[in-house]
Amino acid sequence: MGYYTYIIAAVVVMIWSFAVQANLKSKVSKGSKIRASSGITANEVVQQMLRDHEIYGITIEHKPGQMTDCYSPKEGKIYLSDTTYGQDTISAIAIAAHECGHAIQDKENMPLYEFRQLLAPAASIASKAGPWIVIIGVLLSAYASRSNSDIGYAISTIGIVVYFVAFLFYLVMLPVERNASSRAYKDMKTSGWVSDDQLSLAHKVLRAAGDTYAVALASSAVTLLRLIAIRGGKRR
Ligand SMILES: [Zn+2]
Numbered sequence: 001m002g003y004y005t006y007i008i009a010a011v012v013v014m015i016w017s018f019a020v021q022a023n024l025k026s027k028v029s030k031g032s033k034i035r036a037s038s039g040i041t042a043n044e045v046v047q048q049m050l051r052d053h054e055i056y057g058i059t060i061e062h063k064p065g066q067m068t069d070c071y072s073p074k075e076g077k078i079y080l081s082d083t084t085y086g087q088d089t090i091s092a093i094a095i096a097a098h099e100c101g102h103a104i105q106d107k108e109n110m111p112l113y114e115f116r117q118l119l120a121p122a123a124s125i126a127s128k129a130g131p132w133i134v135i136i137g138v139l140l141s142a143y144a145s146r147s148n149s150d151i152g153y154a155i156s157t158i159g160i161v162v163y164f165v166a167f168l169f170y171l172v173m174l175p176v177e178r179n180a181s182s183r184a185y186k187d188m189k190t191s192g193w194v195s196d197d198q199l200s201l202a203h204k205v206l207r208a209a210g211d212t213y214a215v216a217l218a219s220s221a222v223t224l225l226r227l228i229a230i231r232g233g234k235r236r
Contacts, residue, residue, distance in 0.1 A: 001225045009222045017215045024208040031091030031205045037195040041088045042096035049100040049187055055107050069095050071102040094202040101180030116172045123169030130163025134227045156231035167224045170217040177213045181206040
């Protein structure tokens with residue numbers, strides 16, 4: 001990928017990212033103003049959904065902040081953020097149900113979910129270390145003697161392989177997140193927690209949140225291609 005192609009791709013992803021963030025903010029805020037027709041709270045949704053799927057021993061905890069909602073398999077907890085914990089809005093219920101979706105994936109030993117969990121710790125290191133390793137390799141190639149240039153190329157290649165772990169993580173994360181949302185939607189549809197109009201808004205909230213993972217994947221793909229371009233060909 002040439003330099004200008006990279007710049008264009010990076011700008012496109014950036015603009016897309018802003019659009020996705022703005023859409024998410026707008027859908028979540030819209031869903032935060034409407035209370036569920038049944039009056040059920042996010043915490044009750046979690047309890048009911050887990051019970052329906054015969055998942056026991058998971059506790060709900062408040063995690064202060066925005067969008068801090070998450071399922072922690074290690075701790076056996078579902079964390080709910082300020083705008084979710086104890087709230088009865090459409091956004092709160094949709095997000096809580098989504099986190100339960102992850103707990104169900106975990107219980108069913110869904111292969112993609114397990115793969116994501118396996119990759120998660122390595123991916124966070126790989127996304128930072130990969131680019132630096134590539135740069136070290138490129139510098140070695142550029143300033144070293146001819147024989148060392150091969151070593152530089154090899155180091156850059158290692159950096160690309162390391163970064164690929166991060167890319168793989170985002171690649172696996174997208175379908176896992178979509179799947180958690182579709183599980184949430186399915187249960188919201190059959191439970192009667194919300195009215196039909198509210199269900200369609202909940203769907204929009206879940207979709208908007210899912211789009212952020214598509215952006216993360218695209219951004220990671222652009223970085224991966226850029227790293228391959230920076231490494232360049234082998235010097236002859
Ligand atoms: Zn999720």
